[in-house]
Amino acid sequence: MKYISVMDKKGNIAVDDNILVKDVLSTAGSHILDGFTPLFSAEAVTRLENKGYKISGKANVGEFGLDLLGETSYYGALAEDGKIKNAAAQVVASGEVEAALCVDLGGSPRRAAAVENVTFLKPTYSTVSRYGVIACMCSAEQIGVMAKDAKKVAEVMSVIAGHDDKDGTSDPKEAYDYSLTEDIKGKKACIIKELLDAADDAVKVKVLAYKKKLEALGITVEEVSFGLIPAAQSAWQILLSAETCNNLSKFDGVKYGYRTSNFKNIDDIYVNTRTEGLGLLAKSVILYGSDVLSKGRYEVCYDKAMRVRRVVTESFKKIFENYDLVLSPATSTDSYAQYDLNDAFDKVFSESKYTVLASLSGTPALVTSGIQLLADAFNENILLSAANAVEEV
Amino acid sequence: MAYEIVIGLETHVELSTKSKLFCSCGGHSEANEPNDCVCPACCGMPGMLPVVNKQAIELAVKAGLMLNCKINQYTTFDKKSYYYPDLPAAYQTTQWFNPICVEGLVDVETSIGISKIGIKQIHVEEDAGKLVHTNDSSLVDYNRTSVPLIEIVTKPDFRSAEEVISYLKTLKSKLQFAGISECEEGAMRCDINISVRPEGSDILGVRTEIKNMSSLTSIEEAINKEAIRHIDALERRTEVLVQETRRWDDVKKRTFPMRNKETAADYRYFPDPNVMPVVIDDKWLQEIKDSMPKTIDEQVERYMALGLSQREAAAIVSEPILIELLDDMVSKDIDVKAAAGWILTDYLGILKKNNIQAKDIALDGEKLAWIIKTAQSGEITRNTGKTVLSAVILENADPKTYCEQNNLMVKTDLDLIKKVVVKAIEANPKAVEDYKAGKEKALLAIFGFAMRELRGAGSPDLIRQILLESLAE
Structure with a gap:
C-alpha cells in the first residue's frame, strides 16, 4: 500500500503518515492510531500549503517510522517481488509526486532514498519545526x-x-537560503574507513564511483578512521528506545485511536489495547526503553548513553575542522530482501551504523546516487551544491 | 522515654498564571464545563510540543525569593512516566534533576518561639486532570491538566504539628502576598513525611508518608495520630513500623496504608528533550526581584513611618486587599490614620458582621473616599458614614445617591432644627426638669430624641447649641 489516505490525485507532495495533516487519518503505520484524525497540520505541511503546494496523500510508513524502510506498517507490507519498497521513495522515483516529506528518525528515508536512487536531505536538527510529527525520538528526529x-x-x-x-x-533563524551554487572546487572530503569496510561490494562500488566524481570536480578525498561507531550505535539504541518508550505511552486506548474491546477495568484497557495495537518492533523498543530508564539502570544506561552521545558528537564534529564533507555509504546493501520481522529490532540497530552519526549529532545528511554525504551543522549548502554539481556533470 | 517527632513537608501550590505550563490554554478556573480549557497539547495528542510558560518560571523564582532560596539560574525539565487516565500524555513534566530553587530558609513562629525551617528545593511541574466516577463508568476532565504547580520541599526540620501548621499559614500568606498563588481552599496539598526518635538521638526513625492532605485541621490531627502510632510501636511493640505511604481517614481519624500497587511505581525520570534548559540570566533575575512586592516587614515599617501604630500597620498588612485599599485612600489625600480607622473598624466590622470575605467583594475606592471625606467635612455624621458604607458593601449603593434618597445629609437648616428641638423639649418634660435641677446627663435624652427625629442626620453641633439656648430661656 502506497498511501494510507489519498488526498489529491493531482497533488505534488506526498507526506509520510507520521506527519499530521488536519482532518486526514494519521496512523504513523500503527494499528494503535486506527481512526485518528488530528485537529491540526504539521507546521511543515501548513507552510507548503500556504505556498500553493498540494498534498497528494499520506504515504505509508513502517510503524512510527522505526524500521528499515517501512516493512512493519500495520496497513500492509510493502514488499512485492521479494524486495522491501518504501512508499514515499516509490512515489518520488516514479514521478507521481515532485517531493515527499519524511521524518528521519532511525534513518529510514535515507535508506529508502539510497535503494530507490532518489535524493533525500535530513537537515540540521532544529531547522524544520517538529510541530505535528508523531514523535519517537524528539532529541534527534x-x-x-x-x-x-x-x-x-x-x-x-x-x-x-x-x-x-x-x-x-x-532554531531562531527565520529563514534559510538553500543555495546550489556554492563553489566546491578545492573543498576537502573524507571517507570513514570503518563505514566503507562494513558495506557490501555493490555499495562500495557506488561510494568509490562517487569519490571519482567529486575528485573530478576538484574536491580532494582522503580516508580517515573513526573508531566510535559501535559506541555511537549503542548510545543510539538506548536513547532512541528510551524516548520512544515515553512518547508512545500516550497511546493507551483512553483518548483516541484503537481501544481493545476486551476489558473489565482500566488496567485491561492499557494492557490489551497496547498488546493488540502495537507491533513487535514497537514493543521491543518500548521494553528496551523501559529497562534503560528504570531505577538502577538509568545511570549505567541512559545517563551513560547521553555522555557517549556528547563524546561522539564532539569527535565527529572534529572531522569538520579538517574536512568539509564526509562521503559514506547510506546502507550496507543496495536493496533489502524480506526478512523475518522477529529480527527487526536487531536488524534496525545493526543498520544504524551508517545513519547514526548525523542523527546523534544533529548534523545534516544528504543521500544522493545511492551514497550519503555528511557535513557540519547548518552546512546544507555544501551538501546540496556538491550533489547538484555531480548531477549536472 | 521522651520522643521527638521529625517531620518534613512537600507542599503543592497552584501558580497564578494566565495560561497553562506548556500551552496557551487558560487556567481551569475559567472553565464552566469539563474539558472547556483544553487543547491538543494538554490532552496528550501526538504532534504537540511544549513551550514553557515564562510567567510560571517568574512566579517560581518569586516563591524562591520569598523563602530565601538560592535560585538555580540554569534549570531543566524532566519527564516522569506513569499510566493513569487523568494523565493524558502518560508522563508528567516536572523538575527532577535541576530544580529552579534550592536551599531556602523560613522563620516559623510558635508558642515556644521562632523555629527555622530549611527548604530543600522548589520545583515547577504540571498538574494532572480529574476523574469523575459515575455508577458504571469513569469520565476524565482535562481542564486542570498541565496547570502549573510548584512543589515546595522542606528539610525534616519540623518537631511538632504546631510548627507545621504555622509554616503552612506563613507559606500561604507569603505566596498570596507576592501574587504567586491564590492558595484557594484545598488548593495547597501536602505530603507529610513523619518519623519519631528518642529525644536527644540524632538517628532518624522509620519514616512514613501521609499523602495528599489539604485541611489544616486534618493535617494537625494526622500528625498527632501518626506520631502516637509510631511511639506506640516503639514503646509497646504494638506493630512493626515499615517505611510506607499512608492515607488519612478523616472519618475514622486514623492513617491507613495505601495499596502497594499505588506506591511501587518506577517513574523512569529522564530529561525532557523538548524543553530547552531555562537560563535565568542576571538581568532577568534582577527584573523579577524588582517586581517583587515589598515584604510584610517593609510594609509595616512604611505605614508606621506614615503615622500608623504598629498594631494598625500589622493589621493592614495582613491582607493584600487592605494594603491596596489604604494606599488608594492615601493617594486620594485622605489622612492615613483616619483611613486606617475606617478600614480596620468600619469596613472589616461590616464584613465580619455579614460573614463576607474581603476578596469576595470589590469595594470601589472612590466610594470609600467619598464617605470618609464627607464625614470628615461634617456633611454626614460618622454613624451615617458607617450606614452608608454598609449599603455600599452589601447593595453596591452609590453613597451620594443613597444619602440623598434616605435624607441622610446633615441638616443645617436652622428653622428645621429649632422645630425639632422644641418638639424634643415638649416630649421630654421629665428630662427637662432633671436638667434644670442640675443633672447634666439628662440633656442626652433630649438630644437623642431630636437626633432620632432627624434620622441621625442632624448636625450634632447645631442641635446641641440650639438645645442649650432653648433650655436657658
Missing part, C-alpha cells in the same frame, strides 16, 4: 525532503525550514 534531485530538495526545504514558536527547540 527531523522532517526532511525527498525528491528526484538536489534542486527540488533545496526548493522544498526553503519553504519548510525556519523558526517556529510552537517548537521550543526550533
Whole structure:
C-alpha cells in the first residue's frame, strides 16, 4: 500500500503518515492510531500549503517510522517481488509526486532514498519545526525532503525550514537560503574507513564511483578512521528506545485511536489495547526503553548513553575542522530482501551504523546516487551544491 | 522515654498564571464545563510540543525569593512516566534533576518561639486532570491538566504539628502576598513525611508518608495520630513500623496504608528533550526581584513611618486587599490614620458582621473616599458614614445617591432644627426638669430624641447649641 489516505490525485507532495495533516487519518503505520484524525497540520505541511503546494496523500510508513524502510506498517507490507519498497521513495522515483516529506528518525528515508536512487536531505536538527510529527525520538528526529534531485530538495526545504514558536527547540533563524551554487572546487572530503569496510561490494562500488566524481570536480578525498561507531550505535539504541518508550505511552486506548474491546477495568484497557495495537518492533523498543530508564539502570544506561552521545558528537564534529564533507555509504546493501520481522529490532540497530552519526549529532545528511554525504551543522549548502554539481556533470 | 517527632513537608501550590505550563490554554478556573480549557497539547495528542510558560518560571523564582532560596539560574525539565487516565500524555513534566530553587530558609513562629525551617528545593511541574466516577463508568476532565504547580520541599526540620501548621499559614500568606498563588481552599496539598526518635538521638526513625492532605485541621490531627502510632510501636511493640505511604481517614481519624500497587511505581525520570534548559540570566533575575512586592516587614515599617501604630500597620498588612485599599485612600489625600480607622473598624466590622470575605467583594475606592471625606467635612455624621458604607458593601449603593434618597445629609437648616428641638423639649418634660435641677446627663435624652427625629442626620453641633439656648430661656 502506497498511501494510507489519498488526498489529491493531482497533488505534488506526498507526506509520510507520521506527519499530521488536519482532518486526514494519521496512523504513523500503527494499528494503535486506527481512526485518528488530528485537529491540526504539521507546521511543515501548513507552510507548503500556504505556498500553493498540494498534498497528494499520506504515504505509508513502517510503524512510527522505526524500521528499515517501512516493512512493519500495520496497513500492509510493502514488499512485492521479494524486495522491501518504501512508499514515499516509490512515489518520488516514479514521478507521481515532485517531493515527499519524511521524518528521519532511525534513518529510514535515507535508506529508502539510497535503494530507490532518489535524493533525500535530513537537515540540521532544529531547522524544520517538529510541530505535528508523531514523535519517537524528539532529541534527534527531523522532517526532511525527498525528491528526484538536489534542486527540488533545496526548493522544498526553503519553504519548510525556519523558526517556529510552537517548537521550543526550533532554531531562531527565520529563514534559510538553500543555495546550489556554492563553489566546491578545492573543498576537502573524507571517507570513514570503518563505514566503507562494513558495506557490501555493490555499495562500495557506488561510494568509490562517487569519490571519482567529486575528485573530478576538484574536491580532494582522503580516508580517515573513526573508531566510535559501535559506541555511537549503542548510545543510539538506548536513547532512541528510551524516548520512544515515553512518547508512545500516550497511546493507551483512553483518548483516541484503537481501544481493545476486551476489558473489565482500566488496567485491561492499557494492557490489551497496547498488546493488540502495537507491533513487535514497537514493543521491543518500548521494553528496551523501559529497562534503560528504570531505577538502577538509568545511570549505567541512559545517563551513560547521553555522555557517549556528547563524546561522539564532539569527535565527529572534529572531522569538520579538517574536512568539509564526509562521503559514506547510506546502507550496507543496495536493496533489502524480506526478512523475518522477529529480527527487526536487531536488524534496525545493526543498520544504524551508517545513519547514526548525523542523527546523534544533529548534523545534516544528504543521500544522493545511492551514497550519503555528511557535513557540519547548518552546512546544507555544501551538501546540496556538491550533489547538484555531480548531477549536472 | 521522651520522643521527638521529625517531620518534613512537600507542599503543592497552584501558580497564578494566565495560561497553562506548556500551552496557551487558560487556567481551569475559567472553565464552566469539563474539558472547556483544553487543547491538543494538554490532552496528550501526538504532534504537540511544549513551550514553557515564562510567567510560571517568574512566579517560581518569586516563591524562591520569598523563602530565601538560592535560585538555580540554569534549570531543566524532566519527564516522569506513569499510566493513569487523568494523565493524558502518560508522563508528567516536572523538575527532577535541576530544580529552579534550592536551599531556602523560613522563620516559623510558635508558642515556644521562632523555629527555622530549611527548604530543600522548589520545583515547577504540571498538574494532572480529574476523574469523575459515575455508577458504571469513569469520565476524565482535562481542564486542570498541565496547570502549573510548584512543589515546595522542606528539610525534616519540623518537631511538632504546631510548627507545621504555622509554616503552612506563613507559606500561604507569603505566596498570596507576592501574587504567586491564590492558595484557594484545598488548593495547597501536602505530603507529610513523619518519623519519631528518642529525644536527644540524632538517628532518624522509620519514616512514613501521609499523602495528599489539604485541611489544616486534618493535617494537625494526622500528625498527632501518626506520631502516637509510631511511639506506640516503639514503646509497646504494638506493630512493626515499615517505611510506607499512608492515607488519612478523616472519618475514622486514623492513617491507613495505601495499596502497594499505588506506591511501587518506577517513574523512569529522564530529561525532557523538548524543553530547552531555562537560563535565568542576571538581568532577568534582577527584573523579577524588582517586581517583587515589598515584604510584610517593609510594609509595616512604611505605614508606621506614615503615622500608623504598629498594631494598625500589622493589621493592614495582613491582607493584600487592605494594603491596596489604604494606599488608594492615601493617594486620594485622605489622612492615613483616619483611613486606617475606617478600614480596620468600619469596613472589616461590616464584613465580619455579614460573614463576607474581603476578596469576595470589590469595594470601589472612590466610594470609600467619598464617605470618609464627607464625614470628615461634617456633611454626614460618622454613624451615617458607617450606614452608608454598609449599603455600599452589601447593595453596591452609590453613597451620594443613597444619602440623598434616605435624607441622610446633615441638616443645617436652622428653622428645621429649632422645630425639632422644641418638639424634643415638649416630649421630654421629665428630662427637662432633671436638667434644670442640675443633672447634666439628662440633656442626652433630649438630644437623642431630636437626633432620632432627624434620622441621625442632624448636625450634632447645631442641635446641641440650639438645645442649650432653648433650655436657658
